[in-house]
Amino acid sequence: MTTEKMHFEYPVEGGNFSAAGFPSSQVKKTLKQLNVDGNVIKRTVVALYEAEVNIVAHAFKGVIAVDIDTEKIHIRLTDEGPGIPDIKKAMEIGYSTATPEVREMGFGAGMGLSNMKTNADSLVITSEVGKGTIVEIINYFHK
Amino acid sequence: MESEKNRQFHHALKFREDICIGCSHCMNICPTEAIRVGHGKAQLHANRCVDCGECYRVCPVGAIIVEQDDFENIYKFNTRIALIPSVFTGQFPDSVGSSEILAAVHDLGFTHVFEVEEGVEFLNDRFNEYVLAHKQVKPLISPFCPAIVRLIQVKFPTLVGNIILLKAPVDITAIHARKVLTGQGIAPDDIGIFYVTPCAAKIVAVKSPVGEEKSVIDGVINMNYLYNKIFKILRQKKDKTDIPGFSALSGKSVCWSLTHGEADHMKKGRSLAIDEINNVIEFLEKVENEEIDGIDFLELRACDESCAGGILCPGNRFMTVDKLRNRALNCGLNPGGTPRDTPGKIDRTDGYLSENISLDPVLPRSIMKLDDNMAEAMIKMKRIYELNRLLPQVDCGICGSPTCKSLSEDVVQNQASIKQCIFIQKILEQNDKMDVQESVQIMKSIWSDNKLDQNSLKDEINVIN
Numbered sequence: 001m002t003t004e005k006m007h008f009e010y011p012v013e014g015g016n017f018s019a020a021g022f023p024s025s026q027v028k029k030t031l032k033q034l035n036v037d038g039n040v041i042k043r044t045v046v047a048l049y050e051a052e053v054n055i056v057a058h059a060f061k062g063v064i065a066v067d068i069d070t071e072k073i074h075i076r077l078t079d080e081g082p083g084i085p086d087i088k089k090a091m092e093i094g095y096s097t098a099t100p101e102v103r104e105m106g107f108g109a110g111m112g113l114s115n116m117k118t119n120a121d122s123l124v125i126t127s128e129v130g131k132g133t134i135v136e137i138i139n140y141f142h143k
Numbered sequence: 144m145e146s147e148k149n150r151q152f153h154h155a156l157k158f159r160e161d162i163c164i165g166c167s168h169c170m171n172i173c174p175t176e177a178i179r180v181g182h183g184k185a186q187l188h189a190n191r192c193v194d195c196g197e198c199y200r201v202c203p204v205g206a207i208i209v210e211q212d213d214f215e216n217i218y219k220f221n222t223r224i225a226l227i228p229s230v231f232t233g234q235f236p237d238s239v240g241s242s243e244i245l246a247a248v249h250d251l252g253f254t255h256v257f258e259v260e261e262g263v264e265f266l267n268d269r270f271n272e273y274v275l276a277h278k279q280v281k282p283l284i285s286p287f288c289p290a291i292v293r294l295i296q297v298k299f300p301t302l303v304g305n306i307i308l309l310k311a312p313v314d315i316t317a318i319h320a321r322k323v324l325t326g327q328g329i330a331p332d333d334i335g336i337f338y339v340t341p342c343a344a345k346i347v348a349v350k351s352p353v354g355e356e357k358s359v360i361d362g363v364i365n366m367n368y369l370y371n372k373i374f375k376i377l378r379q380k381k382d383k384t385d386i387p388g389f390s391a392l393s394g395k396s397v398c399w400s401l402t403h404g405e406a407d408h409m410k411k412g413r414s415l416a417i418d419e420i421n422n423v424i425e426f427l428e429k430v431e432n433e434e435i436d437g438i439d440f441l442e443l444r445a446c447d448e449s450c451a452g453g454i455l456c457p458g459n460r461f462m463t464v465d466k467l468r469n470r471a472l473n474c475g476l477n478p479g480g481t482p483r484d485t486p487g488k489i490d491r492t493d494g495y496l497s498e499n500i501s502l503d504p505v506l507p508r509s510i511m512k513l514d515d516n517m518a519e520a521m522i523k524m525k526r527i528y529e530l531n532r533l534l535p536q537v538d539c540g541i542c543g544s545p546t547c548k549s550l551s552e553d554v555v556q557n558q559a560s561i562k563q564c565i566f567i568q569k570i571l572e573q574n575d576k577m578d579v580q581e582s583v584q585i586m587k588s589i590w591s592d593n594k595l596d597q598n599s600l601k602d603e604i605n606v607i608n
Binding site for chain 2: 004006024028030038045068070113141
């Protein structure tokens, strides 16, 4: 069994909605080149995009670290921001703390975390109020 | 019958080596990076080409040609049907009416002349039903433009499931015409259906269709070829007043192949129309990332101004659009009488057609994947990153690949050498790792001996210096 691995990092800037989507675009390209199944690519890209937009909407800044091996893609999004006081509540469909301005831009409908959950094989969120949040997404290539 | 593999790679665009001057204009414009230059000639990578025809537009010497059937083939059939797309009637001056044009096609040797868009009203109803029945797939993508279907197959493989699996208007009209004429007692083998095409992609759609085993069309006639013949007939015609019948098309049908032709007639939900292949690519990138929300139907066309901008259309595309829009406005104002040569109005609930308009699922054939084996692909990808970092990112194309990135990929796939980069050559030369002779040999292998002939600037060489 081979142990080929790849690692990428992308910075995320809080509040810059117009630049959102670049990391998912890059990850999509990479997975296509690796001949990953189309459905897995789709799910990964949706989960990543949602997670990235969460950083842009709520945090000051963040980093997306992507690790790919032949079995899976592991994405870790670390941000410096307000954190999530009640993760369980945040996971509920429709729950949102987004400001009216953010909602006006078409974001913040309260679908983010639940949408991430349906598109990730594994989703782990840890958060410290006043410090920041870490979101870890894992999707497997072969099931 | 060609094998499945060959069928996929059949192209209507042919590169003529005897004319090609190896200028690389085509390589630089190709939206799927399907062209390289080697031995002084453009070389097509058949698996990447989607027959969009952008290369044909930019070739300065006409070295790219569009294959066509011998016109005489029509005489192999006793019943010869011409299927004329409405954009053809938009190629002529304002003074020439559409019925006059269709009559001239008759005079050329066809027994029946039908307009392609006669199938539109029927198809539009089926589209609307299809969108209602497939609400969970968003956005649904029209299968109208064959170049777009192929683009999605090779470049956006995750979106093949979004393509609407219904045939094009030309197929509907052809199936219907065949049924009506056989119903009149004509033997099926006696009926030849010939489609007049505005572009290369539609030729390929007939010769090696996606989503069906064999096309119902028997042959293809290139629009610019027919234009010349018809123009001559119209010029020689003495009696200008004889206009035998009129077209029975609705305004919607006349404009169906123009931008917004489909999108404006989708009843439910939100539809978008996008034309020109680079615009389409930009948008599909976003669709693939699910950054686009709430769109139900996408009309996507490879050419600017859709079929009016087809590479085989001799007229100016903006004038063609204007002419067709005017024709559409006047559709309801036709005088009474019998429409000329319709295959019999297509019943909008025709059961026979409904059974025969489905396409098989469109399969992806990604050009993106670096290797079938993922570990192997990962090794290649790392190597591509490493190589690409060494390159100047000028995308000059002197190496014979369209971009620095594509040279890196070609090297990793054993189709090129990194030494083909002229910047790398200069760096090697400065370090005594390459002599002039070697770099000249490499350049000659890409651009031919002629372009780098030592003696070619004999008289001018001092002036240059």
